[in-house]
Amino acid sequence: xxxxxxxxxxxxxxxxxxxxxxxxxxxxxxxxxxxxxxxxxxxxxxxxxxxxxxxxxxxxxxxxxxxxxxxxxxxxxxxxxxxx
Amino acid sequence: xxxxxxxxxxxxxxxxxxxxxxxxxxxxxxxxxxxxxxxxxxxxxxxxxxxxxxxxxxxxxxxxxxxxxxxxxxxxxxxxxxxxxxxxxxxxxxxxxxxxxxxxxxxxxxxxxxxxxxxxxxxxxxxxxxxxxxxxxxxxxxxxxxxxxxxxxxxxxxxxxxxxxxxxxxxxxxxxxxxxxxxxxxxxxxxxxxxxxxxxxxxxxxxxxxxxxxxxxxxxxxxxxxxxxxxxxx
Numbered sequence: 254x255x256x257x258x259x260x261x262x263x264x265x266x267x268x269x270x271x272x273x274x275x276x277x278x279x280x281x282x283x284x285x286x287x288x289x290x291x292x293x294x295x296x297x298x299x300x301x302x303x304x305x306x307x308x309x310x311x312x313x314x315x316x317x318x319x320x321x322x323x324x325x326x327x328x329x330x331x332x333x334x335x336x337x
Numbered sequence: 338x339x340x341x342x343x344x345x346x347x348x349x350x351x352x353x354x355x356x357x358x359x360x361x362x363x364x365x366x367x368x369x370x371x372x373x374x375x376x377x378x379x380x381x382x383x384x385x386x387x388x389x390x391x392x393x394x395x396x397x398x399x400x401x402x403x404x405x406x407x408x409x410x411x412x413x414x415x416x417x418x419x420x421x422x423x424x425x426x427x428x429x430x431x432x433x434x435x436x437x438x439x440x441x442x443x444x445x446x447x448x449x450x451x452x453x454x455x456x457x458x459x460x461x462x463x464x465x466x467x468x469x470x471x472x473x474x475x476x477x478x479x480x481x482x483x484x485x486x487x488x489x490x491x492x493x494x495x496x497x498x499x500x501x502x503x504x505x506x507x508x509x510x511x512x513x514x515x516x517x518x519x520x521x522x523x524x525x526x527x528x529x530x531x532x533x534x535x536x537x538x539x540x541x542x543x544x545x546x547x548x549x550x551x552x553x554x555x556x557x558x559x560x561x562x563x564x565x566x567x568x569x570x571x
Contacts, residue, residue: 262344266351266536291366307360314356318349321544322341328551335558 344540351537355382358530365524373438377527378534380434383427386538388494390546391420391463395491398484408554410480413487415549417466419542424460428453439508452502452509459497462490 294303359378367374394416401409431453432446440448447453469486473479503511523531 259343262347262536262540266347266533291368291371293366294372303360307357310356310360311353314352321548322345324548325341325345325544328548328555331555332551335555335562 345544348537348540348544351533352541355530355534355537359534362526362530364527369438371438373434374527376430376434377523378530380427380430382531382534382538383423383430384498385535386542387420387423387427388498389535389539390416390423390542391491391494393543393546394420395487398487401480401484405477407476407480407557408550410484411550411553412546413484414467414470415546415553417463417487417490418549419546421460421463423538423542424456424463428456428460435508448508450502450509451505451507452498455497455502459494462493466490 355378359375364372364374394413397409397413397416400406401413432448435448435450436444436446466483466486470479470483473482502509
């Protein structure tokens with residue numbers, strides 16, 4: 254059961270990641286048809302500041318993961334204490 | 338340092354991918370949506386994760402009814418808690434999204450969208466699950482009755498979230514008067530971020546569920562041990 258789940262998750266992840274290739278062909282065509290129809294955050298991207306947001310959120314995400322991993326370890330210690 | 342389980346690493350990788358790709362990859366240019374179309378990776382994924390985690394919860398409730406092992410009850414109740422967290426997150430993110438994208442003029446956070454209203458009913462049904470659990474003191478009785486209620490709650494959620502809102506006008510895709518055709522408006526590149534994001538968020542929820550279940554298990558073992566020692570003493 255566990256093995257099947259493991260394989261399944263990887264397969265789904267692989268399939269969804271492989272959509273990138275599909276986009277590489279379809280996306281450019283769509284863009285060529287309608288160049289700038291809807292206002293988007295082009296200036297934000299041009300000035301490069303969107304990366305600041307990505308980095309800030311990256312820090313938040315990293316913090317959450319460090320916290321989760323340390324919680325994981327602490328619980329493991331408690332488990333070992335109770336078992337021993 | 339012990340190695341992290343493979344799926345925890347997958348969770349971390351997928352969520353960082355969601356963050357980076359979600360902000361930096363190109364998205365279709367659509368009027369009204371503009372950049373908020375990226376909320377697909379953060380708002381819609383909450384609902385997908387919620388229904389998957391609730392599914393895990395009801396699966397464990399069924400397993401409890403079959404095998405009568407307390408561990409399944411722990412999984413069912415903790416997964417239900419995590420599902421409620423995802424649901425509340427989805428609700429709050431949806432309120433933000435709608436308020437500043439479709440209701441700039443009216444300016445209401447609660448737009449009364451059918452999906453919004455039905456979700457609240459669904460979440461209340463799940464909150465009642467915990468009221469029910471809190472009101473029963475016998476462990477076995479609590480586990481069995483709440484497992485049966487869990488099945489009811491999950492089956493109530495399906496028409497509330499996936500059938501009723503589609504029969505009336507709503508902002509959400511698939512509803513009666515919605516011009517947003519999800520199959521044409523979400524391109525392959527968006528899917529390539531969306532599905533990994535769903536898996537990533539779901540694994541994050543599952544990670545928290547397992548942590549809480551392990552804590553309950555350790556606590557239970559501790560209580561059992563104390564009880565044994567009491568028996569030995571007397």
